[in-house]
Amino acid sequence: MRYTPHTEAEIAAMLDAIGVYSIDELFADVPREHRFPRLDLPDGLSEQEVAALFRDLAARNGSMDAHSCFLGAGAYHHYTPALIPHLLFRSEFYTAYTPYQPEVSQGTLQTIFEFQTMIARLFGMEVANASMYDGSTALAEAALMAARLRRGRGTIAVSEAVHPEYREVLATYLSGIGLRIVTIPFDRTTGRTEPEAVAAAIDSETAAVLVQYPNFLGAIEPVAELSEAAHAGGALSVVSADPVAQAMLRPPGELGADIATAEGQPLGLPLFYGGPYVGLLATSMRNVRQMPGRLAGLAQDADGRRGFVLTLKPREQDIRREKATSNICTNEALIATAVTIYLAALGPAGLREVADQCYHRSHHLAARLAELPGIDRPFTAPFFREFVVRPPLPPAQLNRRLWEREGIIGGLDLGRFDLGLEGCWLLTATEMNSRAAIDRLVEAVAS
Amino acid sequence: MAAPVDTGLLPAPPLLFEQSVPGRNGVQLAPLDVPRSALLPDELLRTGLPLPELSEPEVVRHFTNTSRRNFSVDQGFYPLGSCTMKYNPKINDRVADLPGLAAIHPYQDEATVQGALRLLWELQEWLGEIAGLPAVSLQPSAGAHGELTGALIIRAYHEAAGRQRTTMLVPDSAHGTNPATAAMAGYRARTVPTGKDGSLDFAALQDALGDDVAGLMITNPNTLGLFVEGITDIAAAVHEAGGLVYMDGANMNAMVGVARPGDLGTDILHFNLHKTFSVPHGGGGPGAGATAVTAELAPFLPPPVVCRDGDRYRHDYRRPRSIGRVRAFYGNFNNAVRGYAYLRSLGGDGLAEMSRLAVLNANYLRAALAGDLELPYPRICKHEAVFSARRVAKDHGVRTLDIAKRLIDYGIHPPTIYFPLIVPEALMVEPTETESKHTLDHFIAALRAILAEAAATPELVRAAPHSTPIGRLDEATAARRPVLTWPLPGDRP
Numbered sequence: 001m002r003y004t005p006h007t008e009a010e011i012a013a014m015l016d017a018i019g020v021y022s023i024d025e026l027f028a029d030v031p032r033e034h035r036f037p038r039l040d041l042p043d044g045l046s047e048q049e050v051a052a053l054f055r056d057l058a059a060r061n062g063s064m065d066a067h068s069c070f071l072g073a074g075a076y077h078h079y080t081p082a083l084i085p086h087l088l089f090r091s092e093f094y095t096a097y098t099p100y101q102p103e104v105s106q107g108t109l110q111t112i113f114e115f116q117t118m119i120a121r122l123f124g125m126e127v128a129n130a131s132m133y134d135g136s137t138a139l140a141e142a143a144l145m146a147a148r149l150r151r152g153r154g155t156i157a158v159s160e161a162v163h164p165e166y167r168e169v170l171a172t173y174l175s176g177i178g179l180r181i182v183t184i185p186f187d188r189t190t191g192r193t194e195p196e197a198v199a200a201a202i203d204s205e206t207a208a209v210l211v212q213y214p215n216f217l218g219a220i221e222p223v224a225e226l227s228e229a230a231h232a233g234g235a236l237s238v239v240s241a242d243p244v245a246q247a248m249l250r251p252p253g254e255l256g257a258d259i260a261t262a263e264g265q266p267l268g269l270p271l272f273y274g275g276p277y278v279g280l281l282a283t284s285m286r287n288v289r290q291m292p293g294r295l296a297g298l299a300q301d302a303d304g305r306r307g308f309v310l311t312l313k314p315r316e317q318d319i320r321r322e323k324a325t326s327n328i329c330t331n332e333a334l335i336a337t338a339v340t341i342y343l344a345a346l347g348p349a350g351l352r353e354v355a356d357q358c359y360h361r362s363h364h365l366a367a368r369l370a371e372l373p374g375i376d377r378p379f380t381a382p383f384f385r386e387f388v389v390r391p392p393l394p395p396a397q398l399n400r401r402l403w404e405r406e407g408i409i410g411g412l413d414l415g416r417f418d419l420g421l422e423g424c425w426l427l428t429a430t431e432m433n434s435r436a437a438i439d440r441l442v443e444a445v446a447s
Numbered sequence: 448m449a450a451p452v453d454t455g456l457l458p459a460p461p462l463l464f465e466q467s468v469p470g471r472n473g474v475q476l477a478p479l480d481v482p483r484s485a486l487l488p489d490e491l492l493r494t495g496l497p498l499p500e501l502s503e504p505e506v507v508r509h510f511t512n513t514s515r516r517n518f519s520v521d522q523g524f525y526p527l528g529s530c531t532m533k534y535n536p537k538i539n540d541r542v543a544d545l546p547g548l549a550a551i552h553p554y555q556d557e558a559t560v561q562g563a564l565r566l567l568w569e570l571q572e573w574l575g576e577i578a579g580l581p582a583v584s585l586q587p588s589a590g591a592h593g594e595l596t597g598a599l600i601i602r603a604y605h606e607a608a609g610r611q612r613t614t615m616l617v618p619d620s621a622h623g624t625n626p627a628t629a630a631m632a633g634y635r636a637r638t639v640p641t642g643k644d645g646s647l648d649f650a651a652l653q654d655a656l657g658d659d660v661a662g663l664m665i666t667n668p669n670t671l672g673l674f675v676e677g678i679t680d681i682a683a684a685v686h687e688a689g690g691l692v693y694m695d696g697a698n699m700n701a702m703v704g705v706a707r708p709g710d711l712g713t714d715i716l717h718f719n720l721h722k723t724f725s726v727p728h729g730g731g732g733p734g735a736g737a738t739a740v741t742a743e744l745a746p747f748l749p750p751p752v753v754c755r756d757g758d759r760y761r762h763d764y765r766r767p768r769s770i771g772r773v774r775a776f777y778g779n780f781n782n783a784v785r786g787y788a789y790l791r792s793l794g795g796d797g798l799a800e801m802s803r804l805a806v807l808n809a810n811y812l813r814a815a816l817a818g819d820l821e822l823p824y825p826r827i828c829k830h831e832a833v834f835s836a837r838r839v840a841k842d843h844g845v846r847t848l849d850i851a852k853r854l855i856d857y858g859i860h861p862p863t864i865y866f867p868l869i870v871p872e873a874l875m876v877e878p879t880e881t882e883s884k885h886t887l888d889h890f891i892a893a894l895r896a897i898l899a900e901a902a903a904t905p906e907l908v909r910a911a912p913h914s915t916p917i918g919r920l921d922e923a924t925a926a927r928r929p930v931l932t933w934p935l936p937g938d939r940p
Contacts, residue, residue, distance in 0.1 A: 003534055003725075004804050007884035011529040012805055014884060018814045023803045026810055026827055027705055029674045034710040036799075037548060039703075040576050044794030047538045054784075062555065065546035071554050074775055081474050082454030083507050089540065091521030092514035097530050097728040101861050103852065103915040107517035109728035113508075114463050123498045127931045131732075134589035136775035144631075148932035165775040172749070172771035176632035177600055202556045220491060251495050273563050274553035274776025275588065276733035288929070294731065299925035306459060306591050308539025311925045317591070317627035318866075322636040330721065332587035334729025338472075343465050345473035348496035353476055357732040363484035382487055399556060406792060412554050435480040 002047070021285035062409065064271065068437040069409035070365075072428025073216065073384045074163050075274060076134065076266040077353065079431055080246070084268055084341050093337055098330070102299075108333065109308035112296040113436045115340040120440065121344070123260040123357045124253025125282035129293040131336045132279025132328065135263025136166040139240045141209060141326055142171035142281055142293045146208035147179055148290045148325070150259075152180055153235070159193040161186035161215035162240060170210070182206070191388065195237045198229035208236040208259075213252065214245060214409040217388050219381035227256030243267050243280065245384045247348070247355035254413040259283045267341030271337060278335035289315060292326030294333075341365045344428070355432035358385035361438065365429045368442040377425065386428040388414065388421070391445060395425040398445065406444045408437075427440025451856040453908060457515040458916040466509065473506050484776050490575045497935055516916070517730070524886050528831045528863035529622065530874025531700045531722035533805075537790065539725065548784050553776040556710060557761050563780070568673055568753040568924075570787045572883065574737050577718045577798070578696075579709025582745035584752060586778040587736030590697055591624040593717025594664070596738045597693045598632035599770040600715055600747040600819035604691060606654035607747075607768060611793040612661035612690075618647055620867045623694060625664045634661060645673040645703055645824030647681055656688040666695040667711075668702070668829035670867040670875070682712025691693045699723045700879065701806050702829035704799025708773035715740045724786035735782035749773050751757045804880035805830045808887060812876055814892060815891045819898055823870050831877035833870055840872050845901035847872040852919065853900070853911035858894035 006014075007075060011023070014148060020026060027035060045053065064077050073079075076110035088094065088244070092107055099112075111192035112130040132138035135281055143156045152264045154295030157172060158167055160183050169183055184201040187194045193211050209230035214220045227237035239252040244266045252260040264278035265271075289312065317324040346354065362385045373393035391398055395413035402408040414421035429438065460466075464847070486492070492557065501509070518573045519525070551560055568795040571583040587593035598615065601791070605612045615629035617636045624703060628638035639655050642648035647665065663685045667675045675681065679706070694713040700723045702708070708716045720726045720735035728734075740748060749772050751762035806829050813822065813832035820834035851861035863875040868930045878887060901908050 001793065001800055003536060003793075004801070004880050005885075006804055006807075010884040013805065015736075018807075020810075020827075023807055026803075026806050029676055029827060030706050031679055031711065034706045036681075036704065037579075037707050037710065039707075039795045040790065041573055041795030041798065043799040045791050047792070050538055050788055050792050051542065052543035053547060054494045054788065056549070057562040057566055058542075058545040060560075060565070061551050062559035063546040064550040068550055069555075069708040073554055075553050077550075077552065079476065081503075083473075083503060085544070087507065087510045087514070090511065090514040092517040092519045093730055094727045095520035095532075095535050096517045096730045097525075097527060097532060098731040100527070100863075101518075101851070101855070102516035102920050103912050103917060104454065104456065104855055104860060105516075106456070106917065107513045107515065110459065110462070110513055110516065110731075113931075117464065118498055120932045121935070123874075133592060133733075134774050134776075137588070137773075150663075163775065164681040167770060167773040169774055172599065172773055173631075175771070176595075176602060176634075177630075178633060198888065201870070220487070227723055233497065245835075246493070248493060249491055249700045254493075268659050270549045270781075274552045276735075276777070276779040276782055278733075285931075287526070287921045288931070295929075295931055297925045298930035299920040299922060301920050302535060305917045307917045307920045309922050309925050311929055315625075318623035320627070321623050322626035322630040324623070324627040324630070327591045327595060327624045327631050328589070329622075329624050330728075331589045331732040331733040333730075333731030333733075333839075334587075334727075335733055336541070337730065341506065341510055343498055344501055344509070346498075346504060347472050347500040348498045349472050349500070350476075351498065352472045352496065357479055360479055360483050361481055361486075364481035366556070366594055367484070382491070389866065390625075403556060403559060407558065409552065409555055416881050431476050431558070436611075438481065 010230060020395045022239040031444045059129060067407050067409050070411045070427045071409060073426055074263060075271050075434045076191055077271060077430055078266055078268060078269055080268050084338050088334060088338055088339055100308060102307060106307055109296045111337050111340055113308045115336045115347055118343045119280050120282050122243060123241060123282045124251035125260055126284045128280060128282035129291050129295055131332045132281055132293055134275060134277040134279045135240060136169040138279030138281045139166050140170045140263035142238045142261045143170055143208060143210060143288050144173060146238055146259060148234060149287060150158060150207035153205050155205040156208055156210060157182045157201045157206050157268060158210040159186060161193055161217055161218045162210060162212040176394040190381040191217045192221055192381040193226060195225040195229040198226055202233040202235055206233055208238045212240045214242055214384045216388035217379060218383040219379055221386060223252060223257060233241060244355050244358060247351040248359060252326055264339045269338055270382060276332055276335055276387050278332035278339060290325060293328050294331060309384045311347050320446055354431055361429040362386060365427060365438050370447050385430060386426055387416045388424050390423055391425050402444055408441055448858055448888060449896045450857040456915055456916045457512055459917055460509055462933055463509060465501040466505060466932050468500060469500055470903050471500040472503055473503040479498060479922055496932050504840045522880060524890060525860040526862045526876045526878050527860060528877040529697060529879060533725055533879035534881035535727040536724050536789060536824050539788040542788050543781050543784040550780060560768055561760055564753055566753050567783060568760050568785050571753060572784055574718055574788055575739055577703055578739035579707025580739035581718055581741045581742050582748055583737055584748040585737050586749045586773050587738055588774055588779050589732060589734040589736050590629060590717055590719040592773060593736030593738045594624055594628040595631055596749060596773050597715040597717060599742060600744055602632055602745060603770045605661055612659055613661045615661055616655055616663040619869050620669045621664060621666055622670060622695060622697060645671045646676040649677055652681060653684060656684060660688055660690045660695055662691040664693045664695060667697060668698045671824055671833050672828040672831035673824060676830055678711045695724060698830055701802055703802045705802050715742060720782055720786035725789040726782045726785045727813050733779050733782055735779040735786060740864060775933050801880050808878040808880060808882055811887055819895055823906060831875055834874045835870050836872040836874060839898060843901045843905045845905050847874055849908045850897055850913060852907045853897045854893060855912040856914045859910040861888055
């Protein structure tokens with residue numbers, strides 16, 4: 001076996017040192033009738049064969065490398081600068097684990113500290129952790145955190161315009177400890193969550209109001225007014241925000257949000273068929289002791305040299321066991337590192353440029369589609385990089401035609417979710433959608 | 448034979464924020480080739496984005512130098528107990544990076560991702576075969592996430608039968624995630640003690656069992672590195688009391704081809720693909736969990752599960768009795784790719800050999816060091832050996848923490864320390880199968896040298912490490928006055 005170094009002679013010497021005759025003897029404590037089962041698994045392959053097998057598997061998938069794509073809905077196709085994989089594959093980042101021993105883990109710890117700083121600044125918040133599994137679990141953990149901060153209140157109010165899969169995850173996470181969910185309907189004209197609907201949905205039992213910014217339908221939510229409505233009812237405001245949009249839009253921290261969460265994937269991560277991504281979670285310092293997950297902090301050694309350590313650990317499961325703020329242990333540190341590299345490389349101007357391109361390309365696409373007969377945009381609220389249209393054909397049929405005739409991966413058929421949006425199509429454009437590709441989509445829809 | 452080394456770790460580069468120069472930028476996009484649209488109203492727009500400004504070479508140098516302050520598996524021995532820091536085969540990363548596997552969108556039509564779906568389906572099937580539990584979800588993102596999935600399945604199972612059960616039994620040797628998971632699933636965690644032999648105290652278990660008990664979350668091999676003897680009787684007793692058995696599979700590196708947890712009475716098991724199946728640990732993730740259950744519990748798995756119709760693969764969302772999703776999309780797919788590549792590389796025989804050699808390596812360390820450190824449970828171990836340095840602490844005032852820090856000076860990452868909690872001054876050493884006898888001999892020699900130092904020059908060990916750019920950090924002050932972000936210019940630091 002190529003990953004193990006043992007020779008027969010070494011094995012013999014080791015068995016001798018242990019005082020047994022065979023490796024089998026080391027398993028004498030395993031019930032005999034269940035010991036060493038014959039497993040029905042494939043035979044091992046050489047590296048060369050594995051490479052060939054994967055070339056074949058990969059060839060059965062239609063990738064962004066060969067096709068233009070207008071899908072978003074929580075996973076966005078952005079450009080990944082070459083330095084990101086190059087730096088991430090450095091063994092020192094890649095094959096280390098949680099920095100339990102700070103003297104030999106300063107690379108990871110300093111990166112986490114830089115990550116926390118940049119994420120907090122991106123959302124206009126005071127502190128961010130590192131990290132949650134993804135955007136959906138970050139939002140669910142934020143709801144649990146809000147319930148701890150508003151102890152005694154047993155309801156979480158969530159906008160219907162939050163990603164449906166995020167709402168499913170929220171329901172799963174809240175089910176264990178018996179928190180209730182109230183759904184705030186979105187406005188069928190604007191496509192936004194309106195402050196009056198929040199006011200109507202909440203009461204003295206509501207711990208938090210959860211919205212998405214921009215929301216699942218692409219609409220830019222009136223976060224300041226929604227936060228105000230939440231606060232008027234004594235509830236916290238929790239905002240699941242798009243991180244790229246933060247370069248253009250006022251951040252949740254300036255709009256009254258108490259906790260901001262996000263899916264970090266749009267910050268330069270490949271699509272990876274849905275994961276691994278990274279959940280972001282930011283808040284103010286007064287809430288920090290109820291935060292889930294890892295935090296790195298500044299520290300000094302005896303000679304006054306600067307370093308970083310994992311800190312505020314009594315929140316975590318390995319110290320607090322059943323009283324921990326969350327059971328999360330292994331998180332998404334390497335993806336957080338990728339995000340840190342991305343933000344460092346783009347800087348404020350680069351990220352604003354990505355945001356601007358998303359805005360202008362998606363608006364160009366919307367304008368071109370609006371010229372076609374029989375297609376309309378059902379919602380009036382301003383949008384950032386994705387929007388809903390109602391095409392003349394059912395979206396599933398349209399997507400199939402686009403793929404078969406043009407090799408285009410179309411938009412999302414919103415009929416697959418329980419939103420009352422049958423016949424609606426969610427389209428996205430980023431810096432990866434050239435004018436030519438947009439024109440080709442519009443022509444294909446027209447034909 | 449073993450002598451202190453230069454760790455080669457670099458001094459700290461300045462923070463990104465300290466290197467920032469206004470006007471620099473490290474990435475250039477293709478120019479905007481569509482007309483500009485009218486901008487949003489001013490009140491929606493942000494002013495000011497305080498991110499650092501650097502050129503590409505500066506960013507590359509910064510992160511290269513930052514990385515060189517880490518110790519990693521690719522640099523040397525990393526026997527961090529319970530974490531299975533084995534070698535991460537490079538082919539796994541190469542294939543995971545293929546555009547056909549990395550650049551695909553989770554909402555693409557299933558007809559356009561048949562390769563990805565086939566991979567997921569086969570991985571489900573084979574993990575189920577290893578577990579002896581036929582139904583598998585790849586949605587959990589890490590071990591603790593798999594635990595939560597399992598604990599919620601236990602809840603759903605009892606609720607479907609109209610039973611209200613409030614308590615989850617957790618052995619005192621469990622990972623901290625187990626009680627935290629039980630609490631997240633709405634259970635009170637009740638501790639069951641370990642017996643004198645290092646297995647679960649069966650009499651105490653029987654006392655703890657009652658009609659309030661939803662299940663038992665057990666780790667096997669446990670965190671003492673020991674196979675839980677009487678596991679089938681334990682499982683039978685839990686079942687007899689109407690509960691389910693959850694097995695924390697963090698230690699499955701010792702078990703593949705050794706025994707199938709399902710055969711031993713386990714109802715639910717999670718795998719850590721980043722331990723047993725060689726997915727790199729990334730400085731703390733991403734991992735990948737996978738949760739396997741009995742056929743009876745299959746309806747409770749999160750949607751979707753991948754299924755096969757003839758030669759077509761699809762996501763099955765119709766799971767009306769499910770606990771619901773535990774995350775968006777389908778899990779850490781790109782890590783499932785790595786786990787699958789590892790499984791295909793080793794095959795059934797190779798995986799069995801993996802577990803056998805992991806157990807051989809751990810027992811070699813146990814036997815070699817039995818005369819130097821205390822072994823609280825002196826019997827054959829599985830994938831890791833847990834020692835106690837209590838005698839050294841008592842005789843020389845040198846604690847486990849000091850020994851761990853001194854190992855750094857010998858070029859070795861410290862083992863897990865002070866865990867499990869039931870062993871005083873614990874050192875939990877997990878060598879994994881990918882280490883040679885030569886490396887293990889070096890570790891043995893280094894530990895012996897440190898123990899000699901502890902007797903002769905204890906202050907040297909207590910002040911370790913001496914070979915790193917920084918010494919021990921003041922964690923107490925860091926926690927008392929937490930500085931968790933770098934201040935903006937003008938902010939009070």
